[in-house]
Amino acid sequence: MLRAYWWKILCFVLLMYVCSYGFYVKVPRLDDRLQQTIRNFFFHVPMWFGMMVLLTVSLVYAIKYLNNPTAKNDIYASAYAATGTIFGFMGITTGALWANYQWGQPWSGDPKQNGAAIALLIYLAYFVLRGSMNDDEKRARISAVYNIFAFFMLFPTLWILPRLTQSLHPGGQGSSGNPGVNGKDLAPSMKLVFWPAVIGWTLLGVWITTLKIRLQILIEKHS
DSSP, X not given: OHHHHHHHHHHHHHHHHHHHHTTTSOOOOOOXXXXXXXXXXXXXXXXXXHHHHXXXXXXXXXXXXXXXXXXXXXXHHHHHHHHHHHHHHHHHHHHHHHHHHHTSSSOOOOHHHHHHHHHHHHHHHHHHHHHTOOOHHHHHHHHHHHHHHXXXXXXXXXXXXXXXXXXXXXXXXXXXOOTTSOGGGOOHHHHHHHHHHHHHHHHHXXXXXXXXXXXXXXXXXXX
């Protein structure tokens, strides 16, 4: 049984560690405005990491569906896309909370914020598209193609365009960033929480998705 559930136990232990030690670990004091809000780094950034992993898995199953059109591949693709989108909304929400302290308001129209919002809207359209069709085969085929399009739209909306314009967000053009949120200069004490947070939140996303998949398969069997 431990062989089957070890990763769930690991997920629980890591998130308990992050949600406790993350508020206790010593963090660098970079400026008067950032102060203790830097602890949001253990939640905000790992959410985006988890989102990318989940949406990548969704992409893989969408491609697999086009090569091998089975109900299983379609269910996996839509389930991972759903959880990935939820993680994206959690990432943008924690980012808005952080921005409220750093930039003076939760939403300032920063290119990074706008790009993230556009990316999530594109994925929301994916679910609207799925819900608008009754034919299962047609829905799965068109959804798989749109899934691929939505995934590759993440690159210009999240990374390319924000770097071409002035941005307050670390990593954007005109932003000097800071050692606390720069991966290369991340404080050693924060690394002890950050990387377990990335693994823990990602495993939680996979866990939630597996439950959703099992539920959907049961619904399909009894429909």
